[in-house]
Amino acid sequence: MKKVIFICLGNICRSPAAEAVFNKMVSSVGDSDISLSDSAGLHDYHSGELADSRMRKHSARRGYHITSISRKIIQADFQEFDLIVAMDKSVMISLKKLARDTRSIEKIFLFTDFCNNKEYNEVPDPYYGGDLGFELVLDILEDGMPNLISALLKVRS
Ligand code: 4NP
Numbered sequence: 001m002k003k004v005i006f007i008c009l010g011n012i013c014r015s016p017a018a019e020a021v022f023n024k025m026v027s028s029v030g031d032s033d034i035s036l037s038d039s040a041g042l043h044d045y046h047s048g049e050l051a052d053s054r055m056r057k058h059s060a061r062r063g064y065h066i067t068s069i070s071r072k073i074i075q076a077d078f079q080e081f082d083l084i085v086a087m088d089k090s091v092m093i094s095l096k097k098l099a100r101d102t103r104s105i106e107k108i109f110l111f112t113d114f115c116n117n118k119e120y121n122e123v124p125d126p127y128y129g130g131d132l133g134f135e136l137v138l139d140i141l142e143d144g145m146p147n148l149i150s151a152l153l154k155v156r157s
């Protein structure tokens with residue numbers, strides 16, 4: 001079974017939404033070899049909390065139900081997951097610093113690497129903005145997720 005983890009800063013906006021979009025899209029692919037996803041944050045500011053209510057509201061309108069509880073990334077995640085997907089460049093740089101071996105570093109990707117629309121090279125942090133920012137997060141996630149799912153299926157176990 002292939003496993004992906006999505007990482008952002010606080011694990012209450014972008015990465016929980018990514019997890020929900022992934023889970024819904026994967027269920028429509030119907031491949032039993034690809035079913036596990038998780039998300040985490042670089043920080044523990046919001047550990048134990050449900051995702052931001054604005055992110056949950058915008059996601060629910062598109063049929064994505066976010067149920068994850070915020071947690072901070074741990075070292076075991078670098079072994080556990082086949083793909084480790086950062087929401088922005090700063091998160092990716094931090095992940096590469098946290099990774100302790102080459103194999104772990106090779107698993108780290110930027111979400112927008114999977115996007116067809118090359119207008120954005122990061123998933124912008126919506127936390128301090130308005131509705132449009134949350135919609136943009138979902139637009140970018142919906143664009144890149146099918147390619148990410150294909151890539152995950154091709155990862156060697
Ligand atoms: P996220 O958004 O990284 O997409 O979950 C943020 C959530 C919280 C904070 C920053 C970004 N914060 O500063 O508390």
